[in-house]
Structures are given as C-alpha cells and as structure tokens.
Amino acid sequence: MMRPASLFNSVYDVAIIGAGAAGLFCAGLAAARGQKVVLIDHRRKVAEKIRISGGGRCNFTNIHSRPENFLSSNPHFVKSALASFTPQDFIALVERYGISYHEKKLGQLFCDNSAQDIIDMLLAECRTHQVDTAFGLEVTGVQRSLSGFQITSEEGGIRAHKLVVATGGLSIPKIGATGFGYQLAEQFNLAVIPPRAGLVPLTFTDQMKEFCAGLSGLSAEAEVFFGKSCFAEGLLFTHRGLSGPSILQISSYWQSGADICINLAPHQDMANFLITQKKQSPRRDLAGVLSQFLPKRLAGQMADITAGNGRLADIADRVLANVGKTVNSWHIRPSGTEGYRTAEVTLGGVDTDALSSRDMQVKSCPGLYFIGEVVDVTGHLGGHNFQWAWASAYAAASHFQPAVK
Numbered sequence: 001m002m003r004p005a006s007l008f009n010s011v012y013d014v015a016i017i018g019a020g021a022a023g024l025f026c027a028g029l030a031a032a033r034g035q036k037v038v039l040i041d042h043r044r045k046v047a048e049k050i051r052i053s054g055g056g057r058c059n060f061t062n063i064h065s066r067p068e069n070f071l072s073s074n075p076h077f078v079k080s081a082l083a084s085f086t087p088q089d090f091i092a093l094v095e096r097y098g099i100s101y102h103e104k105k106l107g108q109l110f111c112d113n114s115a116q117d118i119i120d121m122l123l124a125e126c127r128t129h130q131v132d133t134a135f136g137l138e139v140t141g142v143q144r145s146l147s148g149f150q151i152t153s154e155e156g157g158i159r160a161h162k163l164v165v166a167t168g169g170l171s172i173p174k175i176g177a178t179g180f181g182y183q184l185a186e187q188f189n190l191a192v193i194p195p196r197a198g199l200v201p202l203t204f205t206d207q208m209k210e211f212c213a214g215l216s217g218l219s220a221e222a223e224v225f226f227g228k229s230c231f232a233e234g235l236l237f238t239h240r241g242l243s244g245p246s247i248l249q250i251s252s253y254w255q256s257g258a259d260i261c262i263n264l265a266p267h268q269d270m271a272n273f274l275i276t277q278k279k280q281s282p283r284r285d286l287a288g289v290l291s292q293f294l295p296k297r298l299a300g301q302m303a304d305i306t307a308g309n310g311r312l313a314d315i316a317d318r319v320l321a322n323v324g325k326t327v328n329s330w331h332i333r334p335s336g337t338e339g340y341r342t343a344e345v346t347l348g349g350v351d352t353d354a355l356s357s358r359d360m361q362v363k364s365c366p367g368l369y370f371i372g373e374v375v376d377v378t379g380h381l382g383g384h385n386f387q388w389a390w391a392s393a394y395a396a397a398s399h400f401q402p403a404v405k
Helices: 021-032 048-056 079-084 087-096 116-128 180-187 206-214 245-251 270-280 286-290 296-306 317-328 384-397
Strands: 011-017 037-041 059-062 101-103 108-111 132-135 139-145 148-153 156-165 192-198 219-226 229-237 241-243 260-263 330-332 345-350 368-370
Touching: 011 021, 011 148, 011 180, 021 037, 021 116, 021 156, 021 384, 037 156, 048 059, 048 116, 059 087, 059 384, 079 384, 087 116, 087 384, 139 180, 156 180, 180 192, 180 345, 206 241, 206 296, 219 245, 229 245, 241 245, 270 286, 270 317, 286 296, 286 317, 296 317, 317 330
Parallel strands: 011 037, 011 156, 037 132, 156 368
Antiparallel strands: 059 108, 101 108, 139 148, 148 156, 192 345, 219 229, 219 260, 229 241, 260 330
C-alpha cells in the first residue's frame, strides 16, 4: 500500500496510536481544535470492537453512567473526565449525524440500524477535520525526542509533538487486540496493573460443568453476588459454565479460588415457602413447586441435587429448608473464565497514579497520553466502557494546544 510521502515528512502536533473508539474520537476532537493529527493502527479495518458491540448495534453509551459504574485501583480517577464529557454530550453528536437510536434497558442506548453508523460518524469527523490516517501500519517502536516523539515502522518514521496511546486491552485477540500499549507504558517506566479478562463467562469443572451443560441455553433471572458486589440481571447456562449479564458483571469482581453466590428466586423466601407448601399441598412434587419460580428444567435439576425429586410430604422440613437455602443462596466456585477470547473488556492496565485525571497526560513525561481501555479503568456492562472511551478521549483532546512553530 502506497502512502503519501507527507506522512513521513511532516511533523504532527498529535500522533494517536490505536483507531478504536477512544482513538478515533480523540483524533476528530484534536483536529477540530486546530491540531495537525495522524491516526495510526496496525489493522486496515479499524474499529472492529465497535462493529461487534451490542450484537452489531453498538451500545454506545449509558444515560446513567457515573463513577460508581467503573472499577479502578483509584476509584476517584474517572470523576473529572466523566464530568467533563457526559453521555448527553455524545448523544448530541449522534443526533447531529441523524443516527436513530433507542434505550433498551437500564439506560443502555443502541443504534436502531447498525454499529457501522457510529464508526461512519467517527470517521466522518476525522475526514471533516483533515486527520491523516495510517491504517495497516505496524508500529515497531517509539522514542522520545527533543521535540516530542519519533514513531518507527518498516515503512518509515512519523514525528509528533504529542503522542496519544489508545491501543485498548487484550480482549478478543481475533480482532487485533495486543498488549502493545502496556509495552509502551513499561518502556516509559509506568506501572501497569496486571491485566485480566473482564465481563467474561465463568467456567467450571467436574460435576458443576456437567450440571451447566445439561441446562445449556437456559436463562433465568437471578441475583449474583461476590463479596459486597451484586448484580440482578439475566443468567445463562452454557456448555462450559455460566454467562449472561449478571455473570459477566460479577466476573469483573470475582477472584480466582473464591465462591460466587446466586439467588435464583430473589423475591421469595424459598425455605419458608416450601415448608408452607408442604402443609397446604403435600402431594405436590418438589420440582413442580420450584418451577413456580425457576424455569422447569432448572427446577428439576435443583430438586435432584438438593433432595432428590419427590412429594413434599415425603421430604423432611429440614431438607426442604436446605433446598430453599440453596435456591436463595447457591454457593459455587468457578474454576476460571473463558479468558480474553470472549472477554468484552480487559481489567487492569496503565496505573492511573501515573496519569493526570484532568487530561490523561503522563505526569513524568509531558506530551504522552494514555486513553481508553489501555488505562486501569473498566466499566460495567451496558455502554459504560464506551462512555469512558469518549470521556477520556475528550479529556486529552480538549487540553491540546498547537505547538509553537
């Protein structure tokens, strides 16, 4: 692919590595402020994570997004950026482009048509403000120079006064995720909180795996707990374990070797209910009674593993109480997760202690910025991670000033 010679002969105000959500948005914003910007990505087809998000309709923000929807070693770090650029600010841009959208639930906003609408909008902003792009360009190194940064590749070098790293995390490697951003951080002596898969299905071994496989494809409403964290949304049984929104959410909090707790009947004291039902309808079988609150297949399986299915009259009260306790407080221990292959986000990343929360600039290296998922900030499921991408990009770009010529 032939690139314009000016790409390697110019000195840019800002070079951005990574053309995902944060990088694309930052490029357009920076150029709109009069910066000469180049946007670099090792993939020719950019923004794949946007393209596949929300089932192909891009859950582009959440109207309720606030600091408590994010995990970070420093929970206060996100406050400045989120306050400076709100979901309503991004919605205004979406509406300016005439993109139709809808609220699905819990404040989640999706495109009516396709995630491609958001990608096209971000690329249009870059074109409008004359961002130079170098897609399909593999960066081989970055060096600090007297005037800024020298970015090297096999095709040539790119010079810039400021460098923004928007390379994302390790989740979903098949669409190009790499650890390049972490490598750059370490090169500049920045601490990196160890990355791990987040918003990811949980897996099991032995009997629990068989239990889940037998119910594969079945969903249920449940509360899922880990420590003080709780999420009350759908749960899905899979061939390898558990998935669904409540499980994906809790996976970001779960620690290996520990139990999670599941309440399969959040609005019912099942122990009391079962004992009362025994008195009122002793001939009813346990699975049938449980199916008033659980999907039929799940009710049958829970009856089998807790008491063996049979008439209520034939089951001791203490056993029924234990069945109810299990339904309301089912403690199980995952063996692991499905890993980065299916993880929606990467937990951990560049330590926020190294960055200014005001503009995402590295405190020890003026002109170097980290934004988006590469930073140790991870949102809950439901549009929050995109809102962090937009807000962190805005935090950086809104403070850029053209270099003195």
